[in-house]
Amino acid sequence: MAKIKSKKNGTKKETIIEAAAHMFREKGFSATSMRDLAEKVGVEAASLYNHIQSKSEILQEICFKVANQFTNFIHELENSNIASIDKIERLLRFHIQQIVNNYEEVHVADREWKYLDEPYLFNYQNQRRLYRKRIAAIIEQGIQRNEIKPIDAPTAVLIILHAVSGIESWHRSRQKISAAELEENMVLILVKGLQKDS
Amino acid sequence: MAKIKSKKNGTKKETIIEAAAHMFREKGFSATSMRDLAEKVGVEAASLYNHIQSKSEILQEICFKVANQFTNFIHELENSNIASIDKIERLLRFHIQQIVNNYEEVHVADREWKYLDEPYLFNYQNQRRLYRKRIAAIIEQGIQRNEIKPIDAPTAVLIILHAVSGIESWHRSRQKISAAELEENMVLILVKGLQKDS
Numbered sequence: 001m002a003k004i005k006s007k008k009n010g011t012k013k014e015t016i017i018e019a020a021a022h023m024f025r026e027k028g029f030s031a032t033s034m035r036d037l038a039e040k041v042g043v044e045a046a047s048l049y050n051h052i053q054s055k056s057e058i059l060q061e062i063c064f065k066v067a068n069q070f071t072n073f074i075h076e077l078e079n080s081n082i083a084s085i086d087k088i089e090r091l092l093r094f095h096i097q098q099i100v101n102n103y104e105e106v107h108v109a110d111r112e113w114k115y116l117d118e119p120y121l122f123n124y125q126n127q128r129r130l131y132r133k134r135i136a137a138i139i140e141q142g143i144q145r146n147e148i149k150p151i152d153a154p155t156a157v158l159i160i161l162h163a164v165s166g167i168e169s170w171h172r173s174r175q176k177i178s179a180a181e182l183e184e185n186m187v188l189i190l191v192k193g194l195q196k197d198s
Numbered sequence: 199m200a201k202i203k204s205k206k207n208g209t210k211k212e213t214i215i216e217a218a219a220h221m222f223r224e225k226g227f228s229a230t231s232m233r234d235l236a237e238k239v240g241v242e243a244a245s246l247y248n249h250i251q252s253k254s255e256i257l258q259e260i261c262f263k264v265a266n267q268f269t270n271f272i273h274e275l276e277n278s279n280i281a282s283i284d285k286i287e288r289l290l291r292f293h294i295q296q297i298v299n300n301y302e303e304v305h306v307a308d309r310e311w312k313y314l315d316e317p318y319l320f321n322y323q324n325q326r327r328l329y330r331k332r333i334a335a336i337i338e339q340g341i342q343r344n345e346i347k348p349i350d351a352p353t354a355v356l357i358i359l360h361a362v363s364g365i366e367s368w369h370r371s372r373q374k375i376s377a378a379e380l381e382e383n384m385v386l387i388l389v390k391g392l393q394k395d396s
Contacts (some may be wrong), residue, residue: 003378099387150388151386152379152383158364159361159387159388162364163356166359167356169360170353173352185349185350189392
């Protein structure tokens with residue numbers, strides 16, 4: 001029986017998760033079976049279970065890995081000694097880079113999390129809600145410091161996060177600008193849209 | 199057997215379509231059956247077929263009704279004698295108002311169109327693509343007229359349309375600002391983000 005070939009520097013579990021992220025993104029979590037996944041990895045279904053317990057466990061791994069990356073990033077940002085508008089710019093750039101470079105996992109974490117089992121579902125939704133509140137707090141601070149226009153912070157968060165998730169259609173488009181150009185254009189429109197005229 | 203009560207000024211078909219839009223938005227097109235729909239309308243399934251042929255026909259009606267509203271709007275806009283940046287502002291306001299006031303149908307047209315049958319699917323995708331190109335052309339014109347920053351027009355279209363579709367989460371949020379405030383905030387961030395400093 002074929003063995004799971006692990007990538008250089010990666011564990012077998014990581015190899016499975018990477019293949020699963022690709023399939024969950026392409027077909028959706030519900031429509032992907034462990035059999036499909038085994039075929040993709042090039043092994044028999046039974047041997048997957050040496051490394052992971054269930055399809056749900058893979059989804060948990062993907063969702064919380066992505067969520068933790070964003071949570072760690074905003075934690076650093078909150079503690080950095082820069083202007084609030086610059087924090088928002090860095091956050092926007094981080095989101096864009098994540099969805100460009102780590103497309104499959106970020107997409108799955110953003111769209112398929114609703115299939116998480118409890119208590120993971122509750123925890124994940126909570127983590128998302130808190131994350132949005134932390135972005136809104138940075139924006140509020142920027143408004144108080146006169147760096148950001150007096151806007152409704154949750155609306156600004158909504159615009160930023162949804163604009164970023166639209167990069168999915170950039171991924172799919174045939175004649176696309178480079179990732180760097182995409183990032184500069186998004187910063188130019190969104191950060192300048194938030195920034196108060198000096 | 200109960201008869202379909204039609205709304206004041208509406209036909210029975212319109213009553214069915216309205217109920218279907220609500221269900222397709224809530225449960226998705228695939229998960230909604232004609233039986234569910236009949237129950238919602240308060241009649242037996244057989245009597246639905248006096249007014250519509252199939253679930254697919256309802257989806258077509260919803261998708262093309264919405265698409266035509268946007269197409270008609272951009273047609274008027276193209277022919278209006280105002281600055282390009284003002285055209286973009288009006289378009290943004292129209293999108294926001296449509297998704298606020300006509301939430302169910304706009305949501306279904308935006309998310310469930312992939313379940314259209316051919317040749318409707320092809321036509322619909324084409325209409326969407328052309329619509330995006332027409333918005334991009336207005337932005338390009340604004341750049342040439344020095345009203346809009348020299349940005350990548352398709353990226354600006356991506357940001358605008360995805361930010362607008364994010365209003366879905368505004369709909370679901372409990373402590374929300376008014377629709378008018380939402381509109382002003384989105385215009386303030388997005389239109390000012392596009393506009394060239396004078």
